[in-house]
Amino acid sequence: MNLLESGRVALGALSANKLRAALTMLGIIIGVGAVVTLMSAGNAVEAYITNQFRSIGSNLLFVAPGTFDSQRGGAASAAIGGKGLTNGDAAALLDPVLAPDVLAVGLELTGAAVVDYRGESRILSISGVGPNYDDLRNAKLSAGRFLDEGDQVAESRVAVIGPLVVDELFPENALPIGEQIRLDDIQFRVVGVLESRGGSAFANEDNIIYIPLSTAQTRVFPSRGRRGDFHISLIYVQAITEDRTSAAEDQITAILRQRHEIQSGDDDDFTAISQAEILTSAAGVLSVVTIFLGAIAAISLLVGGIGIMNIMLVSVTERTREIGLRKAVGARRRDILLQFLLESVVLAVAGGLLGVGLGGLGTAAIGRAASDLAPQLSLQAVLLATTFSGLVGLFFGIYPATRAASLNPIDALRYE
Amino acid sequence: MGQANSNHQVIEIENLTRTYRLGKIDVQALRGVTFRVRRGELLSVMGPSGSGKSTLMNLLGCLDQPDAGSYLLDGEEVGQLGDDQLARIRNRSIGFIFQTFNLLARTTALANCELPMLYGGVPPRERKERASKALAEVGLADRADHHPNELSGGQQQRVAIARALVNNPAVILADEPTGNLDSKSGIEVMSILQSLNRDAGITVLIVTHDPFIARHTQRVIRLQDGRVVVDEAVAHPLRAGEAERPSEVSLEEEARA
Numbered sequence: 001m002n003l004l005e006s007g008r009v010a011l012g013a014l015s016a017n018k019l020r021a022a023l024t025m026l027g028i029i030i031g032v033g034a035v036v037t038l039m040s041a042g043n044a045v046e047a048y049i050t051n052q053f054r055s056i057g058s059n060l061l062f063v064a065p066g067t068f069d070s071q072r073g074g075a076a077s078a079a080i081g082g083k084g085l086t087n088g089d090a091a092a093l094l095d096p097v098l099a100p101d102v103l104a105v106g107l108e109l110t111g112a113a114v115v116d117y118r119g120e121s122r123i124l125s126i127s128g129v130g131p132n133y134d135d136l137r138n139a140k141l142s143a144g145r146f147l148d149e150g151d152q153v154a155e156s157r158v159a160v161i162g163p164l165v166v167d168e169l170f171p172e173n174a175l176p177i178g179e180q181i182r183l184d185d186i187q188f189r190v191v192g193v194l195e196s197r198g199g200s201a202f203a204n205e206d207n208i209i210y211i212p213l214s215t216a217q218t219r220v221f222p223s224r225g226r227r228g229d230f231h232i233s234l235i236y237v238q239a240i241t242e243d244r245t246s247a248a249e250d251q252i253t254a255i256l257r258q259r260h261e262i263q264s265g266d267d268d269d270f271t272a273i274s275q276a277e278i279l280t281s282a283a284g285v286l287s288v289v290t291i292f293l294g295a296i297a298a299i300s301l302l303v304g305g306i307g308i309m310n311i312m313l314v315s316v317t318e319r320t321r322e323i324g325l326r327k328a329v330g331a332r333r334r335d336i337l338l339q340f341l342l343e344s345v346v347l348a349v350a351g352g353l354l355g356v357g358l359g360g361l362g363t364a365a366i367g368r369a370a371s372d373l374a375p376q377l378s379l380q381a382v383l384l385a386t387t388f389s390g391l392v393g394l395f396f397g398i399y400p401a402t403r404a405a406s407l408n409p410i411d412a413l414r415y416e
Numbered sequence: 417m418g419q420a421n422s423n424h425q426v427i428e429i430e431n432l433t434r435t436y437r438l439g440k441i442d443v444q445a446l447r448g449v450t451f452r453v454r455r456g457e458l459l460s461v462m463g464p465s466g467s468g469k470s471t472l473m474n475l476l477g478c479l480d481q482p483d484a485g486s487y488l489l490d491g492e493e494v495g496q497l498g499d500d501q502l503a504r505i506r507n508r509s510i511g512f513i514f515q516t517f518n519l520l521a522r523t524t525a526l527a528n529c530e531l532p533m534l535y536g537g538v539p540p541r542e543r544k545e546r547a548s549k550a551l552a553e554v555g556l557a558d559r560a561d562h563h564p565n566e567l568s569g570g571q572q573q574r575v576a577i578a579r580a581l582v583n584n585p586a587v588i589l590a591d592e593p594t595g596n597l598d599s600k601s602g603i604e605v606m607s608i609l610q611s612l613n614r615d616a617g618i619t620v621l622i623v624t625h626d627p628f629i630a631r632h633t634q635r636v637i638r639l640q641d642g643r644v645v646v647d648e649a650v651a652h653p654l655r656a657g658e659a660e661r662p663s664e665v666s667l668e669e670e671a672r673a
Contacts, residue, residue: 005534016522325518328479329579330507330535332500409479413518 003342006335010342013315021347024311027304028351028392029358032385034297036359036377039384041366042290044375049282059103059242060136061249063093063235063256063272085256085270086229087217092255093237099255101248106136106236107213111221115209116182117169124165125208126183128216136236137205144177144192151212155219159183160192162206183209186219237272245274294381298388304351305392312344312400323404324412333405340401341394348393352386359385425488426586426619427453427476432485434471445471447642448485453587453621458613458653460622460630463639470591472639473623477510477589478502490586507536511580513590517572519564525551525575526560532583550578554608570601577608587619588612594629599661606632607656628661 014021065084090107093099109128114121133139134146142163151158159181161169170176179190188211196206211220217230224230239248252272260269316323323336359382363375434446445468453459463469474480475487478494481502487495494505506512511532519528529547538546551560554574564572573593580588590609594602610632612618622633630636632654638646 002537009534012523321518322520325520326531326535327503328477328506328512328518329532330503330583332503332535334500335535410474413479413514 006338006342009339010346013343014346020311024308024347025351025354027307028301028348028389029355031297031301031304032352032355032389033358033362034300035294035385036356036381037362038293038297039290039381040359040363040375040378042286042293043378044373046283046286048373049286050279059239059245061237061239061245061252061272061274063237063252063270065270067267067271084231085235086231088229089256089259090232090235092259093235093252095255099248099251101239101244101251102237103240104132104136104238106130106133107232108234109213109216109221110233113184113220126220127208127210128213129210130213136238139197140195142193142195143175146192147210147212152214155214156212157186157188157215158191159188160194160210161190162194162208163196164206165209166193183220245276249274301388301392305396308344308347308393309396309400312340312397316340316400316404320407320412320415323407324409324415327409328413337401337405340404341397344397345390345393348389349386352389356382356385424455425452426455426490428488430486432475432482432487434475434482444642449644451637451644451647453619455619456617457635458610458620458633459635459637460624460633461637461639462625462630467639468642469623469639473589473591477512478505507532508583509586511585511588513576513580513588513593515592515595517576519572519575521564524561524563525556528575529579529582532579536583546582550581553581554578569597570604573597573605574608587621590620590622592624593622603656610656632656
């Protein structure tokens with residue numbers, strides 16, 4: 001008897017007991033559905049975050065004082081512990097000989113200040129940034145102008161604010177250009193409003209007030225380094241191209257180590273990290289989470305497989321006489337084995353396909369619930385889940401099928 | 417192979433022995449059984465329970481293998497074969513009829529008849545044709561699409577006979593074929609077996625403990641304690657339906673005689 005005939009016999013046996021077949025499949029359906037949904041959702045979150053990082057700006061490197069361990073406290077703690085980063089450090093990175101792959105450098109000094117508007121005050125994040133910040137970070141204005149070179153030179157008290165700050169400070173005024181606000185009792189004039197950029201690398205950048213770096217360093221957060229140089233919290237470095245990013249990173253590291261007089265063998269007192277590295281590590285974390293969720297879901301597949309084995313064993317016992325008869329009229333061991341194995345594989349694969357359908361529904365439901373995500377039925381998950389359910393069927397079918405095949409026809413025919 | 421066998425013997429068994437181990441006791445079910453069956457014979461094997469009837473049936477049906485002795489079925493030695501070869505022999509050369517019919521419950525009469533051909537590698541179209549033909553031979557052409565639970569006991573056994581026929585076996589082995597039937601259906605089944613034997617020349621071996629059924633065959637072999645004690649021709653075989661079933665008392669007397 002060939003595979004086709006065996007398949008037909010198996011299908012016939014299953015359709016003779018539809019309710020039982022459906023209930024048996026349920027375990028696999030739910031298992032596969034869960035695997036597919038979770039993996040699709042995981043991939044969607046991964047894609048979303050990757051996309052968010054992209055919006056920061058390409059071929060960008062971040063240099064922050066301190067190492068990752070000591071970085072929690074930001075600029076202040078680094079200034080106390082290590083040498084911190086200064087304007088001089090940033091300027092040194094533009095050396096065309098030592099750092100040929102560096103295209104541009106942006107400086108940022110961050111802090112928090114009490115922001116007061118018409119007697120209402122709250123604490124907000126303040127960033128002192130250089131005039132090229134908007135180019136480096138893809139910051140677009142929805143109104144007014146950005147901080148320019150003149151503001152830097154004049155240490156002007158002007159501010160460009162994020163859209164969330166607008167909502168918070170000026171709930172009745174969508175266009176607060178020209179309004180006066182006080183940062184730590186220093187009066188500033190709002191000259192521009194940024195477009196929303198959403199949450200990204202380190203914080204929600206829509207929630208920040210941007211002022212000229214020089215103003216921040218002299219008036220709002222004055223902090224000087226060893227050479228009388230002003231401290232900064234972050235240097236943005238733009239590499240000339242995306243594939244020269246890691247070369248630029250090496251050049252930056254070399255320059256800063258020399259400026260900070262770090263002996264070879266000692267650790268850096270700053271951290272240079274590229275966008276690609278952040279992306280990779282974030283994606284890595286996410287894929288671990290995705291795999292972990294997938295593994296939990298896979299356990300339910302396993303349970304479904306055990307359900308199949310259970311029912312197959314019952315079925316073999318119930319059909320002992322049938323097996324005896326089939327053997328009497330000429331079925332070989334392998335015919336019976338194949339029949340029962342196929343029955344269990346068909347159950348599992350059919351359950352798997354229905355589970356993919358369920359997973360599709362689950363994925364669509366997630367897409368509806370979280371409109372920022374665009375979850376897609378991941379082909380990888382579908383293939384993995386159906387292959388795996390087929391294997392589950394095969395594996396858990398082996399024992400019942402072997403039992404059926406090895407029945408002695410005489411005893412089987414006499415079985416009551 | 418059957419054709420090469422010039423003496424027309426379908427079954428030749430020589431000194432068959434079979435011992436079972438039940439716990440620590442050896443049960444000698446067959447202690448050297450020898451007989452031959454010519455092609456076209458209709459014979460019965462009788463004996464009280466424990467006489468070795470079932471064991472002999474299993475051996476003749478290639479469901480079991482003898483410890484010693486030889487068994488030529490249609491000229492081929494089948495005493496010492498592997499499982500798969502035995503399955504092949506059962507499929508091609510033996511038609512089984514059981515006391516309890518053993519039809520597949522969720523399968524139509526036609527599909528039940530196709531079963532042996534399924535394992536014989538017969539293509540679907542030919543399977544259907546041959547199964548229909550066999551059902552017609554047992555008078556059930558109009559019941560081909562019925563499931564066993566829609567058929568009477570006698571009709572079910574007739575489906576089983578059709579199933580036994582489809583692969584043109586060398587011999588049909590019927591194990592108490594009328595045991596689960598009322599006497600009218602029993603006679604019907606015997607009538608079919610007789611006509612298959614008479615008209616188509618099919619060899620039929622019936623195992624029974626019913627002397628009345630045995631009187632419908634041409635030859636009776638009696639087993640007792642694993643040995644053949646009687647092997648004789650029936651003087652005047654009955655045609656099914658020709659005689660009323662005698663009372664149980666006279667049958668027993670006859671059996672004793």
